[in-house]
Amino acid sequence: MSLEISGNPKGTVSSILGVSEDELIKNRVLDVGFLDDIESEILKRKYVLSPTKAGSGIRIKLLLGMAMGKPVFCSKLDAQTSSYFMDMEDIVAYDSAEEFAEKLQKLENETSLYEKISQNAYDTIKNFFNWESYAEKVYSVVVSLNKK
Secondary structure, eight states: OOEEEESSOTTHHHHHHTOOHHHHHHTTEEEEESOSOHHHHHHHOSOEEEOOOSOOSOOHHHHHHHHTTOOEEEEHHHHTTOTTOOBTTTBEEESSHHHHHHHHHHHHHOHHHHHHHHHHHHHHHHHHSSHHHHHHHHHHHHHHHHTO
């Protein structure tokens, strides 16, 4: 297994960690920089990782990963951005390296759990994060404002 980190200029990971690019590669950590087509890259991978520790709003790669039927590992902060996200049902939430490793091992050992989370992730996006649902919510807000 390897870890590919995207979304930063190449060289950022080694700079932040204070290790050489060779050392990263030796430990199967790849700094892939910015991606031209993140969707096709996500499709090639078994998991998506969204380790947000600060900020607000739902991360696009979290939604993209789920829409492509991938188990998405995210911080509990990310998992709390939507009431639709349920840990170990449609998303995999963690707070520590130990919890991450434990849940990863569980998914690697239990194919049926991996498949369930993959399907539920896809279904959550299909059912709740689509333009029709969004339009209905906007419409209900507009109607409620007109009643005031």
